[in-house]
Each structure stands twice: as structure tokens, then as C-alpha cells.
Amino acid sequence: MTNATFDPDQPHLAMKALRARRLTDPLGSMGFRKTRSRIERETRARKIAFVATIGLFTGMFGIIASETGTGQSNVALAQEIPAEVVQPASAQQSDGSGVVRSTTVRTVTKPVTTHVRTKSS
Amino acid sequence: MRILRQSAQLAVRPPEPAGTYPLALLIASSAVPAALAFAAIYLGTAVSPASWYVARASGLTLYFLLWASAVLGLGMTTGIFDRIGSRAVVYSLHRFVTGLSYGFLSAHLLSLLIDPTVSFGLPQLLVPFNANWGEPWTGFGVVSMYLLAAIAVSSALIRRINYRSWKLLHRLAFPMYMLALAHGIGAGTDTHLGIVSLMYWATAGSLVFLVLVRVLRAGNRTSRPIVQRTLPFDRMSTGSR
Numbered sequence: 001m002t003n004a005t006f007d008p009d010q011p012h013l014a015m016k017a018l019r020a021r022r023l024t025d026p027l028g029s030m031g032f033r034k035t036r037s038r039i040e041r042e043t044r045a046r047k048i049a050f051v052a053t054i055g056l057f058t059g060m061f062g063i064i065a066s067e068t069g070t071g072q073s074n075v076a077l078a079q080e081i082p083a084e085v086v087q088p089a090s091a092q093q094s095d096g097s098g099v100v101r102s103t104t105v106r107t108v109t110k111p112v113t114t115h116v117r118t119k120s121s
Numbered sequence: 122m123r124i125l126r127q128s129a130q131l132a133v134r135p136p137e138p139a140g141t142y143p144l145a146l147l148i149a150s151s152a153v154p155a156a157l158a159f160a161a162i163y164l165g166t167a168v169s170p171a172s173w174y175v176a177r178a179s180g181l182t183l184y185f186l187l188w189a190s191a192v193l194g195l196g197m198t199t200g201i202f203d204r205i206g207s208r209a210v211v212y213s214l215h216r217f218v219t220g221l222s223y224g225f226l227s228a229h230l231l232s233l234l235i236d237p238t239v240s241f242g243l244p245q246l247l248v249p250f251n252a253n254w255g256e257p258w259t260g261f262g263v264v265s266m267y268l269l270a271a272i273a274v275s276s277a278l279i280r281r282i283n284y285r286s287w288k289l290l291h292r293l294a295f296p297m298y299m300l301a302l303a304h305g306i307g308a309g310t311d312t313h314l315g316i317v318s319l320m321y322w323a324t325a326g327s328l329v330f331l332v333l334v335r336v337l338r339a340g341n342r343t344s345r346p347i348v349q350r351t352l353p354f355d356r357m358s359t360g361s362r
Binding site for chain 2: 039
């Protein structure tokens with residue numbers, strides 16, 4: 001039996017020790033042991049993730065609100081009808097003096113969209 | 122009695138770090154659209170555009186969380202994050218981020234329900250390809266939601282179902298992510314924004330890269346020849362110890 005001394009300055013020995021630990025203690029080498037420190041690290045990482053997520057949501061909300069405020073209204077974009085149907089309607093009015101005024105009313109209506117179920121849907 | 126006590130101790134789950142955060146977020150995200158609706162009724166003002174902004178921002182955050190969850194999951198299987206942190210922390214974050222995504226899914230659905238911009242009711246939110254706006258992209262989002270639900274249920278029942286079934290169901294995460302991406306690009310009204318399109322490109326590209334790493338590593342693992350290790354003659358077991 002030989003007593004091999006571990007010298008951390010020698011990288012090949014460190015790698016060998018790591019390999020040996022991976023073989024003998026696979027869970028421990030992946031960080032699944034040391035419960036106390038692991039839970040502390042997990043808690044810290046989770047809190048950072050939570051704050052980052054809330055920050056992302058707030059940032060997105062701010063970007064969307066400011067972008068809409070600059071005139072490029074996304075509500076208008078969402079309500080934009082793909083194929084507008086313009087139905088002209090004309091009316092004639094007479095004011096009694098013999099002059100007939102013609103008025104054209106342009107009514108924009110949303111097309112009737114019926115969902116047709118196909119084999120693919 | 123002693124056996125019962127021991128089994129009860131075994132049944133106690135280990136502490137879940139920051140475990141209440143996803144639940145708190147789920148409650149808060151459900152409460153925010155409800156508060157918006159009540160405020161609109163009380164003040165006599167329109168709920169939109171605030172609800173519409175919440176719907177869009179929560180949708181984008183939800184997409185980002187789904188991506189993060191997929192990346193962390195792939196990071197575990199590929200071991201790509203081993204240099205940064207331990208695999209246990211990556212697994213913990215994977216679970217946590219997925220838990221947070223339920224809260225944002227709830228916020229996305231509820232804000233769409235109360236918002237008059239696209240006038241969605243429950244049938245449009247729950248039945249795929251049933252909406253009269255943005256189809257088939259909206260339907261992709263609904264299907265993606267159901268896939269997320271299937272993954273969540275399978276993960277919750279991981280101790281009751283066998284590993285093979287769980288793994289099969291867990292692989293639905295890839296089509297789920299693809300459908301969520303298609304839903305975001307096709308139905309989202311913010312795709313034209315530079316930062317949003319950059320996010321879509323960067324996230325999709327990174328995930329494709331990780332999938333390739335995963336596939337190539339799996340290929341290497343299977344194609345590696347099985348080496349018959351022969352013991353030295355003096356270490357061979359003779360049958361008698």
C-alpha cells in the first residue's frame with residue numbers, strides 16, 4: 001500500500017483525484033451532498049432568478065407601454081383588420097332649393113370570420 | 122411504532138428553498154388581472170390598455186421562462202453548466218423557473234380574458250384553433266399550454282409513473298417550446314420591436330445549439346465501443362474469498 005500525497009499544484013493529480021471522487025461519490029461530486037451549503041446556494045440562486053423574472057416582466061411592461069406611447073399603437077395593430085371591407089353608401093339630400101347634395105358614407109366593417117375546421121386543425 | 126415513525130420521517134420532503142415564491146407569484150398573477158377588472162368597474166374606466174400590456178408582457182416573460190427552463194434542463198443532461206455551478210443547483214433552478222412559468226401563464230390567460238382588445242372568452246383560450254384572431258398562431262399557444270400541463274403533471278407524478286413514461290412525456294418540452302416560439306412570433310404584436318426579435322433569435326439559436334450538443338454527445342455515447350476490461354491475472358477472483 002502506497003501513501004500517495006496529494007499536491008494541488010499538480011493539475012494531473014488534481015484531475016485524477018476528481019475522477020476518483022466521481023467514481024466513488026458521483027452524487028457528492030455533482031454537488032448533491034453538503035445539504036446545508038447546497039440549500040444556501042439554491043436559495044440564493046432561486047432568489048436571484050425570481051428578482052430577475054420580476055425585473056424582466058416590469059421591463060417588458062415598461063417597453064411596451066413606452067413604445068405604445070410614442071405613437072406606434074399596438075392596440076391599433078392588434079385591432080387591425082386583415083382584409084377590410086369598405087362598403088360605400090350614398091344618400092341624397094334636398095334642401096328645398098332644388099340643389100341636391102350627395103353624401104357618401106364609407107362604412108368600414110369587420111369581415112365575418114367563420115372558422116372552418118379542416119383536417120389539419 | 123418505531124417503524125411507523127421512521128417511515129413518517131422518510132415521507133417528509135426535504136426543504137424546498139424559496140419554495141413559496143412560485144405559489145405567491147401564481148396567486149399574485151391571478152390577483153392582478155382581477156384587481157384591474159375590479160378597479161375598472163369601480164372607477165368606471167376601461168380596463169384596457171393596462172390589461173393588454175399585462176397580457177403582452179406576461180406572454181413575453183412566459184416565453185423567456187420556458188426557454189430558461191429548457192436550457193437549464195439541457196444544461197443538466199449535457200453538463201454544460203458544470204463549470205459554473207453544481208448540477209444540483211441547476212436542477213433546482215430548472216424546477217423553480219418552471220414553477221414561476223405557471224404564474225405568468227395564469228397572468229397571460231386571465232389578462233386576455235378580461236381585455237376587450239382581442240375579445241377572447243374561455244372557448245378561445247381553452248380550445249385550440251378556435252379564436253377568430255391570429256390563427257393558427259393562437260392555436261399553437263393553446264396546444265403549447267396543454268403540453269406544459271402534461272409535463273407538469275408527469276413531473277408531479279414522477280414517483281408514481283415509471284421513468285420511461287416520464288422521460289417520454291418530458292421530451293414534449295421540445296415541441297412545447299417550438300409551439301410557444303411560433304405563437305410568440307406569429308400571434309405576438311411585439312415581434313417588430315428590435316429587442317423582442319433579438320430575444321427570439323438569441324433564445325432559439327442557443328436552444329438549437331444545446332440540442333445539437335446533446336444529440337452529438339448522445340451519439341458519441343452510443344457509438345463508443347464497449348471495452349472489455351480484463352483484470353490482471355493476480356486480481357482475478359478464484360471463487361474462494
